Amino acid sequence: MKRLTRFSILLLALFAVSATAWALSARSSDASAGRQPRSMHRFWPAPMPAYPMAKEMPMSEDMVMGQARMKMAWFRTADEPLQVARFYEGIWETAGYYVTREVHPHGGKVAALDLKANLLRQVVMTREGDQTSVYVSLIMGSPSQLMSGASGDPALPMMAGAEGVTQMGSRDPLANTSVIAYLNRETLEDNVVFYQKEMAARGYQLSGDAEKLKTLAAELGTGITVLIFSREGEEVTISISPLEESQLTRVHMTRVRGKGR
Numbered sequence: 001m002k003r004l005t006r007f008s009i010l011l012l013a014l015f016a017v018s019a020t021a022w023a024l025s026a027r028s029s030d031a032s033a034g035r036q037p038r039s040m041h042r043f044w045p046a047p048m049p050a051y052p053m054a055k056e057m058p059m060s061e062d063m064v065m066g067q068a069r070m071k072m073a074w075f076r077t078a079d080e081p082l083q084v085a086r087f088y089e090g091i092w093e094t095a096g097y098y099v100t101r102e103v104h105p106h107g108g109k110v111a112a113l114d115l116k117a118n119l120l121r122q123v124v125m126t127r128e129g130d131q132t133s134v135y136v137s138l139i140m141g142s143p144s145q146l147m148s149g150a151s152g153d154p155a156l157p158m159m160a161g162a163e164g165v166t167q168m169g170s171r172d173p174l175a176n177t178s179v180i181a182y183l184n185r186e187t188l189e190d191n192v193v194f195y196q197k198e199m200a201a202r203g204y205q206l207s208g209d210a211e212k213l214k215t216l217a218a219e220l221g222t223g224i225t226v227l228i229f230s231r232e233g234e235e236v237t238i239s240i241s242p243l244e245e246s247q248l249t250r251v252h253m254t255r256v257r258g259k260g261r
Contacts, residue, residue, distance in 0.1 A: 043073065044138060046119055049091045051075065051084065051134065059135065063168065068141020070168065077132050081125040084134055085110045088123050097121070107132070118142045153178040156236070156253045157198040159186055163248075181252040183243070188225060191240045191249055195227055204229035204236060233257060 040056050050056065054075040063070040077084065085103045092099050092112035101110045107126035114121070120139040125132050158165070161184055168179035184191070196206065207228035224241040234257040241250050 040073065043071065045071075045140065046117065046138060048121065048136065048138060049088060051077065051087060053077070054134070056136065068139050070137060070139045072135060072137040074133060074135045077134065078130060079132060081105070081107050081127055081132055084123065084125055084132055088112075088121075092121065153180065153255060155202060156180050156255055157195075157202075158182055159184040159191060159194055159251070161185060176257045178255040178257075179253065181250070183248045183250055185247055186249060188240055188242050188249055191251060192225060192227065195229075195238055195240075199227075199229045199236065199238075202231075204231050 040058065043058055054077050056073050056075045059072040059074045063072060081103055085101055085108060088110045089099055089101055092110070095112075095114075097112035097114045099110065099112045102108050103110070103125070105127065107124070109122060109124045111120065111122040113119075118141055120137075120141075122137050122139075124135040124137075127133075156178060158180065159182075162182040163184065165180065165182040167181075168177075186194075199206070207230060224239050227238045227240070229236045229238070234255060236253060236255045238254075239252045242248070243250055
């Protein structure tokens with residue numbers, strides 16, 4: 001059971017990056033439309049594949065995950081998610097990394113863990129019409145650094161008995177963002193009731209945008225409940241899902257405030 005929990009915590013770190021990219025995707029598209037893209041020159045501190053014919057743009061340069069530094073960029077392509085996934089998967093498997101893949105027609109993700117260099121590379125994809133939006137990230141730090149939490153965000157409550165708490169943060173022209181992902185041993189239903197109560201106590205209103213909730217749930221995967229809360233100048237997206245073959249529930253929270261500094 002302990003081994004399963006440790007493996008689930010490692011997967012939680014991968015999921016945290018994926019869900020964060022999806023939560024920020026709409027803001028990145030809107031924000032980039034009105035300004036000149038920043039240069040990718042020397043953006044990556046370690047080798048990262050460049051997708052053929054794609055114009056990659058920095059999404060955030062000032063991010064942390066636990067105590068590890070993180071960078072993220074994005075691009076769009078007409079290629080289907082499966083084709084994009086095969087490109088990155090082939091390169092990373094050839095390099096000898098531990099690669100995981102979860103891809104479907106709506107998008108998906110490919111992650112590569114390089115334990116020798118303490119690097120986690122990942123691409124997250126979402127299909128929108130005839131275009132695929134791709135979010136590329138590089139996390140620089142050991143697994144223990146990924147799981148080392150900071151002070152947290154008081155606006156993002158956690159269930160009692162939280163395990164494997166992973167925290168991320170970003171401050172840039174796109175948005176000020178706080179992310180917390182963790183596991184607990186309560187049911188999905190108990191988690192939903194907890195967040196509806198706790199977020200209301202903090203002055204948030206639950207979104208009634210059924211179409212947006214349906215789209216987010218479809219992109220993140222089956223079996224995931226998505227709650228969106230808002231108050232003036234900020235939005236919190238919470239995804240909750242039970243983990244198969246365990247008694248654990250996974251929670252991912254993304255809080256986006258304003259347009260950054």
